[in-house]
Amino acid sequence: MADPRPERVRSLHINGRAVTIDVRGDRTLLSVLREDLDLTGAKYGCGEGQCGACTVLVDGAPVRSCVMPVRAVRNKRITTIEGLEQDGKLHPVQQAFLDYGAFQCAFCTSGMIMAATALLNKKPNPSESEIRASLDGNLCRCGTYPRIIAAVKAAGKALRHES
Amino acid sequence: MRANHSIEPERYELLAGPSYSFELDRREFFQFLGAGILVLSLTEISADAQQAKAEEVGAWLHIGEDGSIRAFTGKAEVGQNTRTALVQGIAEELRVAPESVTLLMADTDHVPFDAGTFGSRSMPDMLPKVRRAAATAREILIDRAAELLKVDRANLVAADGRVGEATSGRSLTYGELAKDQTLLRTARTDQGALTPASDWKVMGRVLPKVNGRDFVTGRHRYASDMKLEGMLHGKVVRPPCFGATLVKADTSAAERLPGVTVVREGNFLAVAAPDSATAAEAAAALKAEWNTTEQPSEHELFKLLKERAEARTNSTKGSIEEGFAAADHKFSATYTVAYIAHAPLEPRAALASWENGKLTVWTGTQRPFGVRRELAEAFHIPESRVRVIVPDTASGYGGKHTGEAALEAARLAKEAGKPVKLVWTREEEFTWAYFRPAGVIEVASGVKKDGTLTAWEFHNYNSGASGIATLYEAPHQRVHYHRSQSPLRQGSYRALAATANHFAREVHMDEIAHALGKDPLEFRLQNLTNPRLRTVFERAAEAFHWGKRKPGAGRGFGMGGGYEKGGYVATFAEVSADSGLKQVRVERVVIAFECGAVVNPDMLRNQVEGAVIQGLGGALTEAIHFENGKILNPRFSRYRVPRFRDVPVIESVLVNRPDLPPAGAGETPIVGIAPAISNAIFQAVGVRLRSLPMLPESIQS
Ligand code: FES
Numbered sequence A: 001m002a003d004p005r006p007e008r009v010r011s012l013h014i015n016g017r018a019v020t021i022d023v024r025g026d027r028t029l030l031s032v033l034r035e036d037l038d039l040t041g042a043k044y045g046c047g048e049g050q051c052g053a054c055t056v057l058v059d060g061a062p063v064r065s066c067v068m069p070v071r072a073v074r075n076k077r078i079t080t081i082e083g084l085e086q087d088g089k090l091h092p093v094q095q096a097f098l099d100y101g102a103f104q105c106a107f108c109t110s111g112m113i114m115a116a117t118a119l120l121n122k123k124p125n126p127s128e129s130e131i132r133a134s135l136d137g138n139l140c141r142c143g144t145y146p147r148i149i150a151a152v153k154a155a156g157k158a159l160r161h162e163s
Numbered sequence B: 001m002r003a004n005h006s007i008e009p010e011r012y013e014l015l016a017g018p019s020y021s022f023e024l025d026r027r028e029f030f031q032f033l034g035a036g037i038l039v040l041s042l043t044e045i046s047a048d049a050q051q052a053k054a055e056e057v058g059a060w061l062h063i064g065e066d067g068s069i070r071a072f073t074g075k076a077e078v079g080q081n082t083r084t085a086l087v088q089g090i091a092e093e094l095r096v097a098p099e100s101v102t103l104l105m106a107d108t109d110h111v112p113f114d115a116g117t118f119g120s121r122s123m124p125d126m127l128p129k130v131r132r133a134a135a136t137a138r139e140i141l142i143d144r145a146a147e148l149l150k151v152d153r154a155n156l157v158a159a160d161g162r163v164g165e166a167t168s169g170r171s172l173t174y175g176e177l178a179k180d181q182t183l184l185r186t187a188r189t190d191q192g193a194l195t196p197a198s199d200w201k202v203m204g205r206v207l208p209k210v211n212g213r214d215f216v217t218g219r220h221r222y223a224s225d226m227k228l229e230g231m232l233h234g235k236v237v238r239p240p241c242f243g244a245t246l247v248k249a250d251t252s253a254a255e256r257l258p259g260v261t262v263v264r265e266g267n268f269l270a271v272a273a274p275d276s277a278t279a280a281e282a283a284a285a286l287k288a289e290w291n292t293t294e295q296p297s298e299h300e301l302f303k304l305l306k307e308r309a310e311a312r313t314n315s316t317k318g319s320i321e322e323g324f325a326a327a328d329h330k331f332s333a334t335y336t337v338a339y340i341a342h343a344p345l346e347p348r349a350a351l352a353s354w355e356n357g358k359l360t361v362w363t364g365t366q367r368p369f370g371v372r373r374e375l376a377e378a379f380h381i382p383e384s385r386v387r388v389i390v391p392d393t394a395s396g397y398g399g400k401h402t403g404e405a406a407l408e409a410a411r412l413a414k415e416a417g418k419p420v421k422l423v424w425t426r427e428e429e430f431t432w433a434y435f436r437p438a439g440v441i442e443v444a445s446g447v448k449k450d451g452t453l454t455a456w457e458f459h460n461y462n463s464g465a466s467g468i469a470t471l472y473e474a475p476h477q478r479v480h481y482h483r484s485q486s487p488l489r490q491g492s493y494r495a496l497a498a499t500a501n502h503f504a505r506e507v508h509m510d511e512i513a514h515a516l517g518k519d520p521l522e523f524r525l526q527n528l529t530n531p532r533l534r535t536v537f538e539r540a541a542e543a544f545h546w547g548k549r550k551p552g553a554g555r556g557f558g559m560g561g562g563y564e565k566g567g568y569v570a571t572f573a574e575v576s577a578d579s580g581l582k583q584v585r586v587e588r589v590v591i592a593f594e595c596g597a598v599v600n601p602d603m604l605r606n607q608v609e610g611a612v613i614q615g616l617g618g619a620l621t622e623a624i625h626f627e628n629g630k631i632l633n634p635r636f637s638r639y640r641v642p643r644f645r646d647v648p649v650i651e652s653v654l655v656n657r658p659d660l661p662p663a664g665a666g667e668t669p670i671v672g673i674a675p676a677i678s679n680a681i682f683q684a685v686g687v688r689l690r691s692l693p694m695l696p697e698s699i700q701s
């Protein structure tokens, strides 16, 4: 049931910037990103937290934005796929997905990259089974899982070299 | 005859070919493309460019005065990396880097007619067309250079966007050669101009997805990401079950919401609103009353399919009675497959806009021209007033041939007088799209003591005729496909019915081998002469170490293979299972695949592996459950598709045949995995699984 006097959210912190909005607090973060802010990198795949296509980072942790009310992320740092690239340089995870051809239709790609980024931030050298376990909530209907695993491993290596 | 006119019988959702025909207007072409050199690739070998009918053109390629290279095709990119493969072919023939080629796909106002991106036809049909256009353009450029430089054309070489003479070092760029030209030619139709596989520099190699950067940055806009100024969001109010009719609808509450448009026409009830939240609210506020009638349910499905069956195709060889009379052993078994959903990660989506009586729709479909026709018919306007644009789309697997979302968005946009975007929910996609047909397959066979097949009888009810013919040498055969009336809306799926037919055939072959105490590989090869199929079986067996290793306790090995759409496949699987089949895991898969010359080995591998993984779902867990016209599991939490945890170790052996033209690879590699798993489970625990999915109960999320 819709809240009769829904509380409103007027600003969010996204990709390092404060943005001004004015939306009902019970809207999903995904719909606000896509519709109000035209950040369409996060995708709708199921709306029930089952596919991971909508994954974004909230204070560095992967979140299913399709089931996250926007009021819950008001004072948090949100990162979307659009915020990964820095000064025209791809983030190592993005670069690895490109290098390993870790997609076909690529509809799962943003969510995969965000989930993998969160994993590698926490654990720069994950084992294969850790990668599988932490990405298990992200679906790839084209079945590119083995390549995604390879890309995540390579990205981990690149990140370790960077730091 | 155009190859893509031969549409297989089970593409139920497809309409017939194009009904229009108009002369190509040379002036219009150059007005749109600018001056330069234009090459048309015709489907009709004999036709010439000046008189070609629009529908005879398969592709065109233009070299502009600025040296730009643009090619145009009606194929759509639906995740199989067709774009990249076609760009590779063009770059190869024009001797340029792939980055300098722009390929415009699937925009019905600007590309030649195409029946659709399905049936693994993009590689065998479209690749040669764009290559011939590019090769012809290269020859024209060389001719022009010979003329301008006044040298013998034999001394000229095209490379890196220039034509030059090695000895003098003089050269001209493609742009200089195209300057002030309005040259229209048809592409050579012979193979002569094409670069042989042995000389390939761009083709036959790994080339990453050409626009890959747009995808890893989230910049690419799928249809569901598109936006137009003043656009509304649409939502359809669905009936409670199939076969329902709309009796009454109280639209007043919805219409009172700000900016909301309501459409009610026949059984179509929908709203458009300035944002999706308001659209959802308006849809919920509509009070609709539906008249429902009793609809079939899953428990009676296989019985129904047989009761409603009629014989459709009918192929016999020898006399089946004689074949059984000559047999020492006879076998028979029944196999079934459930309805499954394509479940592309991007649900159907469309953005529609009317301007001055012309409709433009952006939508994810495998058949842009088919959808244009659907729209023209629905709105009673000529096809020339409809433009369908397909942004590179998030996959179809055979599931996006139709234009439901396009029609719905266009209907709403017409009423609202504003552009409308409509994105199906996952539940809608699971319910109102079409399904891979369910089916019943009955097989009876006869063999001699030594393992020679004498009789092969095969009846497929409803699921379809693709891949129904056996490549095993049985002298006496009766193979029937019985069309039936499906209780659910059904249509194409990756590899069509070839998956079901291969499942039944390859499990049955295994059953015979075990009953005779023969090695399943030996038994197959004993009855197989087709050299290409033998090769993939042998190559896969070698990589799998078949016969060299014994499975451990609770483990089993199995195989399945066959032929479809120009591709030959053999898949071997190792599974672990417990006797109650509570814990079943596919541990390792070896797949050998041959589809002629390999154009891009990495992408081929990607397709082959992807097919194996997608095939795991249909083999083990995916099934649409329905009761009285309602889908009971329209969500990913109730419809279990393969996830990371399910992925086995996969080794793919790509058998390259540079002497043969490349065939498509998007479909055939899926057909061997289900029987391989079933046969491996039998070896592991002695249980014979003859129904797909094999483990319908194991729905855990
Ligand atoms: S769309 Fe959010 S998990 Fe699927």
Ligand code: FES
Pocket (backbone or CB within 6 Å): A102, A103, A104, A105, A106, A107, A108, A109, A139, A140, A141, A142, A143, A144, B079, B345, B394, B395
């Ligand atoms: S690449 Fe298509 S869903 Fe992952």
